[in-house]
Amino acid sequence: MEKTWISMGAIFAFLGFIQGLLNTFMPHELSFACKRLGVRIYNAIFSSYVDYAVEEYDGTKLNELYDAAQLHLSDKAARSARRLSLIQPKNASVLTCSLGEHERVVDVYEGSQIWWEFSSSERKQSMTISWQTMPDKRRSLHMRIHRKDREKIMSGYLPSLLENAKALQLKRRDRLLYTNVSHDPRGRRKPWDSVPFKHPATFHSLALEPALKQKIMDDLTDFANGEQFYKDVGRAWKRGYLLYGPPGTGKSTMIAAMANFLEYDVYDLELTEVKSNAELRSLLLNTSNKAIIVLEDIDCSLDLSERKRKKAKKPDAENEEKMLGLAEREEKVSEVTLSGLLNFTDGLWSSCGSERIFVFTTNHIEKLDAALLRSGRMDMHIHLSYCGFEAFKVLARNYLKLEDHVLFEKVRAAMDEEGVQMTPADVSEVMTRDKRDTEQALRSLIKELRESKVKRRDGEQKEEGANEGTEEKQEVVPKEADVQCGVQKENAKVCEDAGNEVDINQEAAQEKIIH
Numbered sequence: 244m245e246k247t248w249i250s251m252g253a254i255f256a257f258l259g260f261i262q263g264l265l266n267t268f269m270p271h272e273l274s275f276a277c278k279r280l281g282v283r284i285y286n287a288i289f290s291s292y293v294d295y296a297v298e299e300y301d302g303t304k305l306n307e308l309y310d311a312a313q314l315h316l317s318d319k320a321a322r323s324a325r326r327l328s329l330i331q332p333k334n335a336s337v338l339t340c341s342l343g344e345h346e347r348v349v350d351v352y353e354g355s356q357i358w359w360e361f362s363s364s365e366r367k368q369s370m371t372i373s374w375q376t377m378p379d380k381r382r383s384l385h386m387r388i389h390r391k392d393r394e395k396i397m398s399g400y401l402p403s404l405l406e407n408a409k410a411l412q413l414k415r416r417d418r419l420l421y422t423n424v425s426h427d428p429r430g431r432r433k434p435w436d437s438v439p440f441k442h443p444a445t446f447h448s449l450a451l452e453p454a455l456k457q458k459i460m461d462d463l464t465d466f467a468n469g470e471q472f473y474k475d476v477g478r479a480w481k482r483g484y485l486l487y488g489p490p491g492t493g494k495s496t497m498i499a500a501m502a503n504f505l506e507y508d509v510y511d512l513e514l515t516e517v518k519s520n521a522e523l524r525s526l527l528l529n530t531s532n533k534a535i536i537v538l539e540d541i542d543c544s545l546d547l548s549e550r551k552r553k554k555a556k557k558p559d560a561e562n563e564e565k566m567l568g569l570a571e572r573e574e575k576v577s578e579v580t581l582s583g584l585l586n587f588t589d590g591l592w593s594s595c596g597s598e599r600i601f602v603f604t605t606n607h608i609e610k611l612d613a614a615l616l617r618s619g620r621m622d623m624h625i626h627l628s629y630c631g632f633e634a635f636k637v638l639a640r641n642y643l644k645l646e647d648h649v650l651f652e653k654v655r656a657a658m659d660e661e662g663v664q665m666t667p668a669d670v671s672e673v674m675t676r677d678k679r680d681t682e683q684a685l686r687s688l689i690k691e692l693r694e695s696k697v698k699r700r701d702g703e704q705k706e707e708g709a710n711e712g713t714e715e716k717q718e719v720v721p722k723e724a725d726v727q728c729g730v731q732k733e734n735a736k737v738c739e740d741a742g743n744e745v746d747i748n749q750e751a752a753q754e755k756i757i758h
């Protein structure tokens with residue numbers, strides 16, 4: 244034992260002597276380089292540890308592992324390190340911590356320790372890669388592990404670190420609302436442009452029959468947790484919802500509630516801006532996973548393009564084009580066709596990427612092509628209708644902070660009267676106007692509910708008069724719309740069962756829940 248101490252003392256004395264020599268006779272940089280070399284040789288021969296450098300840039304490319312490790316370590320760094328850098332990541336309102344200069348954190352994976360240390364040095368030359376200048380500092384993270392853990396860390400720890408970082412990134416960043424109507428400064432159309440998605444709607448604040456609300460939430464939860472299910476049955480991990488009902492019944496609000504519930508991004512696809520099926524396909528390929536792709540007022544978008552095409556061509560021109568074989572070409576390069584849209588939602592292209600939800604909305608389900616409603620296209624048809632008593636209670640809670648009131652029964656009675664129709668948007672409007680005086684708000688609402696009956700009757704009479712005058716000119720009298728309203732009021736009452744659909748294409752319009 245004594246001998247060991249003596250030899251160790253001799254080694255240290257020798258090393259001290261070498262260091263003294265280096266410091267005295269060598270320039271500082273050279274002595275530093277010699278020391279580093281010495282440490283490396285020592286580590287290579289005697290150390291039971293292995294060191295890895297994870298640089299911020301791999302040549303001129305950003306190193307994903309560096310960012311992932313920063314993110315993965317940020318929680319641990321926040322708890323244990325003393326010097327931290329605060330970062331505001333792009334598209335996130337939450338700040339992230341990263342290690343300060345020479346700070347260390349210890350991570351543990353299946354019982355093995357991993358030591359991380361951050362360091363940076365000045366970049367000698369300023370470098371430019373494609374469009375941006377590289378930072379002045381060369382930043383890197385150093386990972387030290389036990390030699391015996393090498394295999395476990397490479398095949399287990401690092402992949403799990405990357406996965407964890409991806410999940411954290413999704414959780415921390417704000418969700419985005421994308422639109423396809425923006426142009427860059429040169430006037431070229433951008434595929435998607437985004438803004439942070441801040442819509443506050445939730446299922447809690449959504450005025451809807453509780454049973455239907457629960458059904459939709461359960462369906463969304465099953466979908467989000469259904470990765471294995473979709474794999475097992477060999478289907479693309481996607482789901483389609485058709486929201487239909489009169490304006491102001493909450494279709495857009497429900498989409499926002501869905502996005503907030505699932506924490507997905509929203510892609511608001513303006514179909515009339517899409518010039519071809521190929522453009523539609525490219526837009527789809529540029530959407531991320533965990534996304535809700537919305538096509539609002541689908542009947543108008545498709546009708547519009549049909550109309551445009553018809554308007555653009557006179558019959559003579561059409562014949563001429565046919566003869567020249569141009570018509571077909573025109574079809575291909577012009578607006579999106581129904582089959583293009585169907586390919587977009589359930590063709591091969593729709594399965595590029597996963598965890599996608601398609602939501603179509605319409606005020607007129609009867610105008611939709613049966614092909615769109617067919618089984619497997621839109622998995623769930625959700626009818627949003629005029630305000631019923633349960634929906635009113637949600638709005639009273641949101642706007643007036645009222646759980647109950649003596650006038651509630653009168654509201655219920657007014658709502659149940661034949662021919663009364665107010666949308667949740669109308670009811671919200673009354674409550675916003677009189678929110679300082681809750682009793683006044685309820686009285687105004689009861690009055691407006693009754694008036695809505697008279698207004699509707701007047702509207703019907705006017706429309707009948709107008710139709711009589713134009714009967715000869717119009718081929719189809721849009722009487723259907725009135726019939727539709729009546730059916731919707733009925734449906735509002737029975738919408739606990741979303742299977743109650745309007746009588747158009749009844750079979751196709753049945754709700755389809757695959758779980």
Ligand SMILES: Nc1ncnc2c1ncn2[C@@H]1O[C@H](COP(=O)(O)OP(=O)(O)OP(=O)(O)O)[C@@H](O)[C@H]1O
Nearest residue numbers: 448449450489490491492493494495496667668671
């Ligand atoms: N079911 C609802 N729950 C809560 N608020 C609602 C509901 N329906 C409508 N509103 C209120 O009315 C406003 C308009 O509703 P929204 O835009 O969602 O209706 P919509 O059915 O999408 O209408 P449109 O068919 O005209 O697009 C919303 O901002 C919201 O304040």
